[in-house]
Amino acid sequence: MKKRHILTALLASVALAGAATACERTLRSADTHPDGYPTVEAVKAMGKMLEEKTNGRLCIEVFFGAQLGEEKDAIEQTQFGVIDMARVSLGPFNNIIEETQIPSLPYIFRSPDHMRKVMAGPVGQQIKDAFTQHDLIGLTFYDAGSRSFYNSQKPIHSMADLAGMKFRVMQSDMFVDMVSALGANATPMPYGEVYSSIQTGVIDGAENNPPSYESSGHYEVAKYYTLDQHLIVPEVLVMSKKTFDSLSAEDQAAVKEAASASNAVMQDLWNKREEASMEKVKAAGIEVVTDIDKTPFIEAMAPVYEKYVTSDKLKKMVEDIQATE
Ligand code: GTR
Numbered sequence: 001m002k003k004r005h006i007l008t009a010l011l012a013s014v015a016l017a018g019a020a021t022a023c024e025r026t027l028r029s030a031d032t033h034p035d036g037y038p039t040v041e042a043v044k045a046m047g048k049m050l051e052e053k054t055n056g057r058l059c060i061e062v063f064f065g066a067q068l069g070e071e072k073d074a075i076e077q078t079q080f081g082v083i084d085m086a087r088v089s090l091g092p093f094n095n096i097i098e099e100t101q102i103p104s105l106p107y108i109f110r111s112p113d114h115m116r117k118v119m120a121g122p123v124g125q126q127i128k129d130a131f132t133q134h135d136l137i138g139l140t141f142y143d144a145g146s147r148s149f150y151n152s153q154k155p156i157h158s159m160a161d162l163a164g165m166k167f168r169v170m171q172s173d174m175f176v177d178m179v180s181a182l183g184a185n186a187t188p189m190p191y192g193e194v195y196s197s198i199q200t201g202v203i204d205g206a207e208n209n210p211p212s213y214e215s216s217g218h219y220e221v222a223k224y225y226t227l228d229q230h231l232i233v234p235e236v237l238v239m240s241k242k243t244f245d246s247l248s249a250e251d252q253a254a255v256k257e258a259a260s261a262s263n264a265v266m267q268d269l270w271n272k273r274e275e276a277s278m279e280k281v282k283a284a285g286i287e288v289v290t291d292i293d294k295t296p297f298i299e300a301m302a303p304v305y306e307k308y309v310t311s312d313k314l315k316k317m318v319e320d321i322q323a324t325e
Pocket of ligand 1: 032071087088089091144170190208209235
């Protein structure tokens, strides 16, 4: 290599290193959603606040679109400290942390507002404490609206219409039982496999909130969406305890503050995206069923509560949620 070329290469690598070290330490955060999705943008906003608060000691890079793996794997990698942070649903925690089953119970919350209130209170704290025993720090809970069924076959107007149909659920035994209690069949699978599974007829459909239904493109292959709103599962942003413990007390506090502050950003983006997503899928010709009687759905959930709300501790959590105004 000629001298001039060596110099150019050297300068380029210095420039690159400079860009990378503008921040002393970049935390890697996983998200299954595409760039621009409210959770992705909320964690990016948290990163900006964190960089300011720590004078550039800490930044966050969001690896969106499941670049670091599907949620179950991202959770494990975060527990091991391979990934610093993960923004995931509480659903995939259900089989490993029993407390997370309670806010994941069908029809436990009266509305997304009720969920927000509960998760900002003692029940939310109880869940954060449970994370610590599993090598994770629960930083904040985010909104995920309400989840409803969609499928490629027919409009669902009642529970009877669900009979024998096959739906994908998140990888949580409780959701398998939830779908069975409604008379349908459930297949737990990672989010990234749902589109092709509907397209090829392996499953008839899945269930999710409007922004996920839209951003995943599932509406392209499952055009019947029934707003039965059976689940209001909070999202959570967790940090690896290994990463957290490696930070100074000052930086730990900054992480917690920036995470809480990102909630307002999330809320605003979420409200806008929910509306925009519904408009987009309707414009694409989706048939949305809104006039559904939820009472039989709610009543059908009794065996699920019986199976999963077993100990006094979990019963108390249910009572605390119900008592939250
Ligand atoms: C979305 C949620 C994701 C993921 C996904 C799923 O609503 O935001 O974190 O859990 O659902 O169904 O796998």
